[in-house]
Amino acid sequence: MFAGTTGRMIGALVALAAMVVTTRADDLNDYPTSARSEYVFGCLKANGETRQAIEQCSCSIDVVASLVPYERYVTAETVLSMSQVRGNLGGQFRTSEQAASALNDLRRAQAEAEVRCF
Numbered sequence: 001m002f003a004g005t006t007g008r009m010i011g012a013l014v015a016l017a018a019m020v021v022t023t024r025a026d027d028l029n030d031y032p033t034s035a036r037s038e039y040v041f042g043c044l045k046a047n048g049e050t051r052q053a054i055e056q057c058s059c060s061i062d063v064v065a066s067l068v069p070y071e072r073y074v075t076a077e078t079v080l081s082m083s084q085v086r087g088n089l090g091g092q093f094r095t096s097e098q099a100a101s102a103l104n105d106l107r108r109a110q111a112e113a114e115v116r117c118f
Contacts, residue, residue, distance in 0.1 A: 031065045031073070039064070047118075059117035060110070067109040075099075076106035 043057035064073070079102055082093040093099050 030070045031061070035070070035073070036061050036065070056117045060113035063113035063116050064106070064109045067112060068105055072102055072105055075102040079103050
């Protein structure tokens with residue numbers, strides 16, 4: 001009876017550990033493939049289209065994804081895009097404190113990625 005209880009407890013612990021690992025992997029990989037691909041494509045254009053650049057740019061998006069939640073990344077990318085619009089609409093993105101904060105988060109993550117990957 002003791003061996004059966006111990007076996008069930010070990011099985012439950014293993015299942016729980018597997019769920020935690022899976023959840024953690026999902027948390028770290030919450031960027032969709034298309035967002036990662038766009039980042040790497042842009043990075044390659046900026047850093048030369050070499051095999052080494054592919055490795056470095058892939059590393060870079062992994063670092064950014066580990067530091068900035070995807071939702072915050074989308075906000076920063078939107079700010080970058082919209083701040084180039086002329087006039088009042090673009091001005092709102094250039095002067096908003098929330099926009100500047102999201103952009104600063106992304107820039108800090110990219111700086112860390114630069115140190116780690118390039």
